[in-house]
Amino acid sequence: MNARIENTGDSLAQSSLLRFITAGSVDDGKSTLIGRLLYDSKGIFADQLAAVSRAKNKRTVGDTIDLSLLTDGLEAEREQGITIDVAYRYFATPKRKFIIADTPGHEQYTRNMVTGASTADAVIILVDVSKVKLREDGGVDLLVQTKRHSTIAHLLQIEHVIVAVNKMDLVNYDQDIYDRIVKAYGEFAATLGLKDITTIPLSALTGDNVVEAGGNMPWYKGPTLIDLLEGLSVYDEAHQSPFRFPVQLVARHNGHEANDFRGYMGRIEAGSVKVGDKLVVQPSGVEATVKEIVTFDGSLQSASAGQSVTILLEEHRDISRGDVLSAASAPATLLKNVQADVCWLSEDALDVRRKYWIKHGTKQTMAKVTKVESLLDINTQQRSDAETLKLNDVARIALTVQQPLAADDYTASRATGAFILIDEVTHQTVAAGMIRIAE
Known part of the structure; x- marks a missing residue:
């Protein structure tokens, strides 16, 4: 020990x-x-x-x-x-x-x-x-x-x-x-x-x-x-992981310039990228090539996890906030049905009849908990059946999402394996979740 x-x-x-x-x-x-x-x-x-x-x-x-x-x-x-x-x-x-x-x-x-x-x-x-x-x-x-x-x-x-x-x-x-x-x-x-x-x-x-x-x-x-x-x-295992770049903002020129500038702004959550790399846009699945990596201090030939950059692509692609640019050789897993461990953070119990917002990286979409698969007993580490969750409960749940998530197992990547659930009425965070992807 x-x-x-x-x-x-x-x-x-x-x-x-x-x-x-x-x-x-x-x-x-x-x-x-x-x-x-x-x-x-x-x-x-x-x-x-x-x-x-x-x-x-x-x-x-x-x-x-x-x-x-x-x-x-x-x-x-x-x-x-x-x-x-x-x-x-x-x-x-x-x-x-x-x-x-x-x-x-x-x-x-x-x-x-x-x-x-x-x-x-x-x-x-x-x-x-x-x-x-x-x-x-x-x-x-x-x-x-x-x-x-x-x-x-x-x-x-x-x-x-x-x-x-x-x-x-x-x-x-x-x-x-x-x-x-x-x-x-x-x-x-x-x-x-x-x-x-x-x-x-x-x-x-x-x-x-x-x-x-x-x-x-x-x-x-x-x-x-x-x-x-x-x-x-x-x-920091994030540096060794496949490239993951959740798009926060699409940057355009100010309208007074002749050049057609279109860059994708965000923070590199995993891996590294360099000019000329092949990426895949998720969830659409189209591929693109890195043309330029721009920062406030100028252009870079390469960048890695933790850096906030603007990425320009050779091709014109339909990309918006919430999309993820991933390494073409090792893309994230697209999930519509998600299995996850959650900590329930709300004083209001889980209502499986309701829908919640799910916030995953820069993407926000609707989600519905379809089942509480098992409730964890903190003392004994034994799991039992449950119909709902209350404050501080830890459980394995299944949920479906309206739009697919480009995700990784939480053990492989904290950034792309974590999410929160938000009450659509009060806008309070009700749960923190860790995605589990079966081998």
């Missing part, structure tokens, strides 16, 4: 950006942990520290700094002592830059966790050592939220999972309790299929094993949390 850690001499790993999310149950210490990371790594300014020290809602005694206030930005959050919304924080060490998403622990805010996790490279799942139930047989009962967040991390294909066993100071840094929790989590992770897992004992309040090694836990020989985060490898 150890994560892959890059050689510290690898300058690419040291300078790359790492997006990670903290997840756990209520009062597990997520905000305090991030505050500790920011404070000990000198990631906050003096005026921020002064403002926190003067805060009327701090939850500490005396002059001790309430580090959780560094992320709880809303007044309601500070008053209640909980995190309500996703809080993003940015900091850097000499080795790496970081974007942190601090998400709420309450079950009702699981949808916020899904939002924060959708772009994360790593997840820190906090386990409050004082809350787990130690059984007489030597086992441990993990909290439901720990299992729920782990399941979502697996569904979203987050590359690295760090299990931070927090508040070790409350159990006198007992190694036996830590080992029992690690064993219990390992058994649960095996049922999920989670593989890249690293565990670490720490105390966000005292700072043990966060940035500095914990002198109270000499039995722990692994890296500190910051060392671990600095060394995680982030391999």
